Amino acid sequence: MQARDITLHEILLPVRTAFIIFTFVAALLINMLPWSGWWLAIKPDFVALVVLYWCIQQPRKVGFASAWLLGLIMDVAEGSLFGQHALAYSVLAFAGIVLHRRVLMFTLRDQVLHVLVLLLLNDAMVLAVRMLAGAGFPGFSYFIGSLTAAALWPALCFLFKLPQRPAPDPDRV
Amino acid sequence: MEHSPPQFFKRGPTPLIRLLLCSLLSIALLISDARYGYLDAMRQSVAVIIYPLQRLAGAPRAMLDSIGEFFVTLNALRTENARLTAQSLRDAVSFRKYAALAAENAHLRDLLAARQRLPESTIFAEVLYAGRDLFTRKIVIDKGRQHGIKAGQPVIDQIGVIGQVTRTYPWLAEITLITDKEQAVPVQNLRNGLRAVLGGTGNDGLLELKFIPLNADFQNGDQLVTSGIDGVYPPGLPVAEVSNVERNAAYPFARITCTPLAGVTSHRQVLVLNSGNTAPERPVEPPKPERAKKSRRGG
Numbered sequence: 001m002q003a004r005d006i007t008l009h010e011i012l013l014p015v016r017t018a019f020i021i022f023t024f025v026a027a028l029l030i031n032m033l034p035w036s037g038w039w040l041a042i043k044p045d046f047v048a049l050v051v052l053y054w055c056i057q058q059p060r061k062v063g064f065a066s067a068w069l070l071g072l073i074m075d076v077a078e079g080s081l082f083g084q085h086a087l088a089y090s091v092l093a094f095a096g097i098v099l100h101r102r103v104l105m106f107t108l109r110d111q112v113l114h115v116l117v118l119l120l121l122n123d124a125m126v127l128a129v130r131m132l133a134g135a136g137f138p139g140f141s142y143f144i145g146s147l148t149a150a151a152l153w154p155a156l157c158f159l160f161k162l163p164q165r166p167a168p169d170p171d172r173v
Numbered sequence: 174m175e176h177s178p179p180q181f182f183k184r185g186p187t188p189l190i191r192l193l194l195c196s197l198l199s200i201a202l203l204i205s206d207a208r209y210g211y212l213d214a215m216r217q218s219v220a221v222i223i224y225p226l227q228r229l230a231g232a233p234r235a236m237l238d239s240i241g242e243f244f245v246t247l248n249a250l251r252t253e254n255a256r257l258t259a260q261s262l263r264d265a266v267s268f269r270k271y272a273a274l275a276a277e278n279a280h281l282r283d284l285l286a287a288r289q290r291l292p293e294s295t296i297f298a299e300v301l302y303a304g305r306d307l308f309t310r311k312i313v314i315d316k317g318r319q320h321g322i323k324a325g326q327p328v329i330d331q332i333g334v335i336g337q338v339t340r341t342y343p344w345l346a347e348i349t350l351i352t353d354k355e356q357a358v359p360v361q362n363l364r365n366g367l368r369a370v371l372g373g374t375g376n377d378g379l380l381e382l383k384f385i386p387l388n389a390d391f392q393n394g395d396q397l398v399t400s401g402i403d404g405v406y407p408p409g410l411p412v413a414e415v416s417n418v419e420r421n422a423a424y425p426f427a428r429i430t431c432t433p434l435a436g437v438t439s440h441r442q443v444l445v446l447n448s449g450n451t452a453p454e455r456p457v458e459p460p461k462p463e464r465a466k467k468s469r470r471g472g
Contacts, residue, residue, distance in 0.1 A: 025226070028223070028226055029226055029229060029230050030230075031305070032223075032226060032227055032230035032302070033230050033233070033234075033302075034230070034231060034234050034301070034302035034303065035302075035303075035305055036302075036303050040303075040305060043305070063188075063191070064188075064191045064192065064194075064195045067195075068195050068198070068199070071199070072202075072219060073219060073222075073223055076216055076219040076220050076223060077223055077226075077227065078304065078305055078306045079304060079306065079309075079311055079313070079340060079347050080306050080308075080309075081203055081206055081207055082202045082203065082205075082206035082212050082215070082216060083198075083199040083200065083201075083202030083203040083206060084199075084203060086195070086198075086199040086202065087195075087196055087199035087200065087203065090192060090195035090196055090199060091192065091196070093192075093195075094188055094189070094191070094192040097188045098188055129203060130308050133203075133207050135308040135309075135354070136308075136354060136375060138307045138308060138375075142307055
């Protein structure tokens with residue numbers, strides 16, 4: 001209960017736009033690393049995770065435009081069909097924006113479950129587009145990335161809130 | 174809804190409408206890319222914008238590699254040097270033979286007034302990263318249109334064919350591996366000269382010979398080389414080895430699986446073959462039998 005109160009009633013500084021852009025670029029960079037083998041199999045889609053984070057935390061600042069543009073960039077980077085990630089990230093942004101009040105009511109542990117479902121939805125969108133375009137089903141291991149992404153959610157929340165924490169007040173004990 | 178008071182804060186259209194807009198745009202992009210391929214210019218410009226990011230993402234591994242090279246022991250270098258000297262000696266012998274054979278071959282072809290095979294130039298490239306798209310088998314190399322790479326060129330490593338250039342960017346190129354589900358290579362059985370089409374299955378290390386009749390003479394261990402009749406792959410490059418032949422009378426075709434010979438997933442350096450287009454022009458199609466139909470109707 002106490003942990004929940006802290007996350008709920010924490011007073012944070014306003015987020016800086018530069019920091020949001022920085023996290024997006026960093027997520028793109030991590031996605032573009034030369035992943036291979038087992039790492040590729042469990043690789044979460046960091047861009048999707050970061051888009052979802054900002055849509056839930058700052059729905060007024062981050063929304064469809066950034067999600068859609070990031071999706072286009074991912075499509076080019078992966079050489080996949082144009083618009084496939086853009087579509088999936090738009091749906092993800094929609095879900096994040098619509099559900100942001102509800103998700104933030106829960107503790108971090110329960111947020112993970114919400115995030116997992118939303119990321120699975122994102123994966124399912126990509127899968128549906130690819131299968132409509134004629135690709136075969138890649139097996140259920142395709143969804144493992146979402147599991148690891150959801151597992152990274154608490155760490156992500158902690159990290160991304162660090163720049164928003166006010167500096168410790170020396171006058172307070 | 175109609176009776177709700179006016180909003181205090183203008184927030185633009187609702188999320189649902191924005192979602193619909195974005196989805197429609199994405200779907201339009203998807204259809205025009207998948208069906209018509211209109212968006213190449215757009216893809217190229219986005220690719221140029223994110224090129225620095227891509228190189229940056231490849232930097233850590235390059236750094237690790239160079240650090241690893243720095244700590245190679247003297248002993249390892251010595252053994253490698255000895256091995257390479259022996260190898261080059263062996264190669265020198267076969268190279269002499271090859272030169273003689275090439276001269277003889279050219280002479281014979283002259284005699285036969287046959288078409289000279291153009292000498293192929295190669296472009297050396299390093300693999301930047303393997304594609305992360307789980308639906309396709311692709312790799313990206315660090316040479317692009319600026320270095321003379323064109324879509325359609327075959328790509329080999331020191332053993333044999335690994336794939337084909339399918340998309341080029343100014344400084345990068347995308348190679349579809351032969352294991353990709355939609356990639357096909359025309360091959361020939363080295364043992365008896367039977368021609369076939371080798372297709373990928375989408376699984377690493379597994380290829381399939383397509384539409385082979387049940388009685389065709391393919392055995393385990395047969396070497397498959399490119400046949401060269403497509404005008405894309407030069408003839409005689411090793412591609413795969415037959416690993417399993419399954420003949421079941423219930424199906425019209427034999428199920429023949431092969432393993433690629435080249436290190437399709439394990440290479441770092443590749444060669445892009447710049448084979449001149451030596452294929453003759455396509456023969457003119459015979460006129461359609463439409464007229465015959467008409468005359469029949471008339472008669």
